[in-house]
Amino acid sequence: MVTMVVNGVRREVQAPADTPLLYVLRNDLELSGPQFGCGLAQCGACSVLLDGKEIRSCITILSAAAGKEVTTLEGLPARWAKQKGLSQADAEKTLHPVQQAWIEEQTPLCGFCQNGMMIKATELLEQTANPSVAEIKAAFTTSGPSAHLCRCGSYTAIIEAVQFAATVMAKGGK
Numbered sequence: 001m002v003t004m005v006v007n008g009v010r011r012e013v014q015a016p017a018d019t020p021l022l023y024v025l026r027n028d029l030e031l032s033g034p035q036f037g038c039g040l041a042q043c044g045a046c047s048v049l050l051d052g053k054e055i056r057s058c059i060t061i062l063s064a065a066a067g068k069e070v071t072t073l074e075g076l077p078a079r080w081a082k083q084k085g086l087s088q089a090d091a092e093k094t095l096h097p098v099q100q101a102w103i104e105e106q107t108p109l110c111g112f113c114q115n116g117m118m119i120k121a122t123e124l125l126e127q128t129a130n131p132s133v134a135e136i137k138a139a140f141t142t143s144g145p146s147a148h149l150c151r152c153g154s155y156t157a158i159i160e161a162v163q164f165a166a167t168v169m170a171k172g173g174k
């Protein structure tokens, strides 16, 4: 059995320790944010945050998450609410600024890659409050095991959404 904190809640998982974390999140914990794209750490669709760092859950085995904090797309609102010290009532009606920006900018096309894009944007903006275009491009291309791929070509919209999210975060989420 492996114990980890997923989206703020302690979870005990009975799956074998070498099960891909992606399978555990989707099949055992019924979290459908992370997607199975390539299964080879080559696309970014399966990304989650592990102790705040973006990882590819398709190649990360369950035991690597033992005792750690996993945040999926579903957990971004609560992550933001905790960071801002929001009340329970406010937290329940709050989206993470990255999610707000993705909606405002109508970023997704087919949407399949966008889980990974929002997870990567969250990691970036937690480290760099006001990233330049070059820093945004670097985050999505050279900072991890591979570039985050979008077969629909939403890259320009993603850059604009990250900049929008940075503005929202600078204003405290409004």
Ligand code: FES
Binding pocket: 035, 036, 037, 038, 039, 040, 041, 042, 043, 044, 045, 046, 047, 056, 057, 058, 059
């Ligand atoms: S499914 Fe994990 S990187 Fe593509």
Ligand code: FES
Binding pocket: 108, 109, 110, 111, 112, 113, 114, 149, 150, 151, 152, 153, 154
């Ligand atoms: S929006 Fe379709 S793959 Fe990115």
